Amino acid sequence: MLLGLTSASRGLVWQDWDDVYVVYQPSSAETHVFNDTTTLILKCLEHGQLSTEGVKNWTEAALGVGQGELAADEFAFAVGRLEELGLIERADEPIAV
Amino acid sequence: MLVGDLSHRQFAGRLASAGLGVQFGPFNLRIRSDLGSFASLAHHLYEPYPLLDAEAISDFHVQIASPRGLRRLRRWVRPQACFSVDGQSIFAPYRADHAFPALEWGINWCVATRAHHLLMLHSAVVERNGQAMVFPAWPGHGKSTLCAALIHSGWRLFSDEFGLVRPEDGSLLPVPRLISLKDASIDVIRRFRPEAVIGPAFFGTRKGTVAHVRPPAESIRRAQEPARPRWFIFPRWTADAAFTLEPMPKSQAFLMVATNAFNYDVLDETAFRLVADMVRTCDCYSLRYADLNEAVTELEKLSGSIDG
Numbered sequence: 001m002l003l004g005l006t007s008a009s010r011g012l013v014w015q016d017w018d019d020v021y022v023v024y025q026p027s028s029a030e031t032h033v034f035n036d037t038t039t040l041i042l043k044c045l046e047h048g049q050l051s052t053e054g055v056k057n058w059t060e061a062a063l064g065v066g067q068g069e070l071a072a073d074e075f076a077f078a079v080g081r082l083e084e085l086g087l088i089e090r091a092d093e094p095i096a097v
Numbered sequence: 098m099l100v101g102d103l104s105h106r107q108f109a110g111r112l113a114s115a116g117l118g119v120q121f122g123p124f125n126l127r128i129r130s131d132l133g134s135f136a137s138l139a140h141h142l143y144e145p146y147p148l149l150d151a152e153a154i155s156d157f158h159v160q161i162a163s164p165r166g167l168r169r170l171r172r173w174v175r176p177q178a179c180f181s182v183d184g185q186s187i188f189a190p191y192r193a194d195h196a197f198p199a200l201e202w203g204i205n206w207c208v209a210t211r212a213h214h215l216l217m218l219h220s221a222v223v224e225r226n227g228q229a230m231v232f233p234a235w236p237g238h239g240k241s242t243l244c245a246a247l248i249h250s251g252w253r254l255f256s257d258e259f260g261l262v263r264p265e266d267g268s269l270l271p272v273p274r275l276i277s278l279k280d281a282s283i284d285v286i287r288r289f290r291p292e293a294v295i296g297p298a299f300f301g302t303r304k305g306t307v308a309h310v311r312p313p314a315e316s317i318r319r320a321q322e323p324a325r326p327r328w329f330i331f332p333r334w335t336a337d338a339a340f341t342l343e344p345m346p347k348s349q350a351f352l353m354v355a356t357n358a359f360n361y362d363v364l365d366e367t368a369f370r371l372v373a374d375m376v377r378t379c380d381c382y383s384l385r386y387a388d389l390n391e392a393v394t395e396l397e398k399l400s401g402s403i404d405g
Contacts, residue, residue, distance in 0.1 A: 013366060015373040020348035024369040029362070031355060031369055033348070 002091050003079065004049035009042065009087040025085065032085065036063060037070065038078040045088060052079070052090075101144035109136040116158065118149030122272035122320045123215075123261065124208065127155040128200070131162050132178060135196040142197075142275055142296050145314040157207045158183050161200040164190060182207055191303075198299050198307050201277060205258060208272070209359045215270065216371050217359040218260030222269055223252035225400055228327035229269045231260050231379070233357050239334030239386070242282040245310050246389050247396065249290040254316035255324070259359075264367050267374055268323035276310040283308045289389055328399065329354065329381040338387045342395055350381035 013024040021034040034042075037059060044050065044058040060070045082088045100108065100119065111117040112135075116127040127149075130136060149155070160181045176193035179186055180203040187206065191199040209217060221232040221244035230252075234240040244257040254273040255261075261270040275296075278286060283298055283306065294311040329350055330342075354372050355361050361368045382399075386392040 013369060015351070015369075015377075017347035017351070020346075022348060022351050022373070024366055026366055029365045033352065 001052050002049045002093070003041075003045060003052055003055050003088055004091060005042070005045045006086055006089050008085075009045075012042075012087075025087070027086070030085075035078075037074060038081060041075075041078055041082060042087065049091075055079075098148045099144065100140065100146050100148060103140075103148075105137070105140050108140045109133065112136050112139070116160075118151075118153060118155060119143060120147045120149055120153075120320070121204070121274050122256075123270050124157065124212070124272065125149050125153055125155045126204065127158045129158075129160040129162065130196070130200075132193065132196050134194065135161060135178070135200070138197050138296055139200075142294070142309055142311050145311070145317045147317075157204070157211070159200065159203055159207065160184075161196045161203070163193070195299055195302050197296070197309070198277065198302055198304075201275060201309065202304075204274070208259060212261070213360050213363050214264075216262035216264060216361070216364055216368050218262065218354060219258070219357045219359055220260035221257045222255035222260045222271075223247045224255055224269075224271075224324045225252050227324055228400070229255060229324040230328045230330060230396065230400065231269070231326050231375075232330050232332050233260070233354050234332055235357065239282075239332055241276055241278060242285055242334065242389065243332055243386075243392060245276050245278060245282075245286045245293070246289050246393050248276075248312055248316060249286075249293050250393050250397070253319060254312040260326075262326075262371050262375070263323065264364070264371060267325070267371055269326055270323050271316070271320045273312045273316040273320050276312065277304075278308050278310060280305050285389060286310060326375050326379050329376065329379045330384050330396070331382070332384045332386065332392075334387065335385055336387055338385050340388065340391050340395065341383070341385045342399065343383050345381040345383045347376050347381060350379075351376045 008027040011026045015022045019036055021039045023032045023034055040059045040062045041055055044055050056075050060067055112130045116129040118127050161178050164177050164179050177190035178193045178196035178199055179190045180188055180199050218233055221240040223230050232240045241257045248254040255271040257276040259272055261272055263270055296309040298306050298308045300306050
């Protein structure tokens with residue numbers, strides 16, 4: 001299973017303060033508040049599509065925690081939230097964006 | 098020419114005929130009314146405001162007047178006053194003796210629902226030395242009371258209700274209208290500054306007891322001078338609370354400013370960028386107070402107006 005960015009993820013406007021990111025999404029005209037984990041998942045996928053496991057590993061490395069130390073439910077929640085917002089999507093095969 | 102340059106007779110005559118053109122900061126209003134008691138109070142409280150030139154274009158045509166049609170019977174039995182804008186009645190009729198607060202609320206409604214060329218924060222704003230202090234707050238948190246106290250302590254009034262942000266440059270625009278105080282706040286300000294010009298109390302209105310504070314003439318005279326935001330203060334009056342003024346995380350300040358703006362959703366990305374820019378460049382504090390004098394003194398210290 002691959003994760004990838006959608007076209008809606010383009011043009012996000014970022015404002016980071018402390019450990020919180022406030023993000024404006026032009027495609028929905030909504031403002032979101034992301035934590036580090038959610039932000040890093042998006043940053044990871046800017047490099048291209050990746051397996052769910054690969055994204056989790058990359059995110060853990062970026063967070064500076066050991067492999068497997070990012071709680072699975074926290075990661076799943078962040079991925080689910082990004083899918084709900086239409087910013088990422090899953091595919092069995094590479095996604096054409 | 099100011100409202101006060103008109104005799105009462107001239108003032109009432111304009112209200113009852115073509116309308117009285119008055120400038121409130123960036124907004125031109127034409128006001129009509131056939132209510133004699135309204136005219137007397139309006140003449141007194143609007144005295145320092147500039148009149149519009151005859152050829153000036155009005156942003157809003159508002160009216161507070163006796164009902165028409167069958168409702169005219171109300172002229173004798175529990176008389177009423179109807180607010181309308183551009184000929185359309187917006188709200189249910191008010192008691193005739195509440196005509197003045199009804200017009201003031203109606204003008205606020207016009208601004209809040211129509212001035213989408215500006216970002217409108219639900220905030221009081223005051224200014225000193227070219228730097229504005231913005232007080233975003235929800236109703237009941239004491240922003241109008243604090244604002245009324247500050248403008249009688251050397252600060253210039255921008256507004257007790259609207260933080261008007263110009264999208265072109267992020268400047269705040271003054272709209273120094275009357276300050277509507279409610280319930281206990283009325284006597285608080287009467288005691289704080291006995292010389293303040295405050296209109297009569299209106300009892301039993303839809304918002305409780307209200308009275309209107311006329312801003313100092315200096316604030317009205319300088320109503321075309323914008324200022325840059327410098328501080329966001331999130332006030333909360335709480336009886337018997339110890340005074341606190343604590344830095345607030347920028348992310349929290351952003352969310353509080355954005356969520357209490359009147360038209361954040363209307364302006365989309367423009368609003369996001371304006372709020373982000375303001376919060377980034379301002380110092381943000383959470384204020385809790387019970388004593389008005391202490392709050393005013395500490396805010397003056399914060400602004401550097403007096404030595405700490």
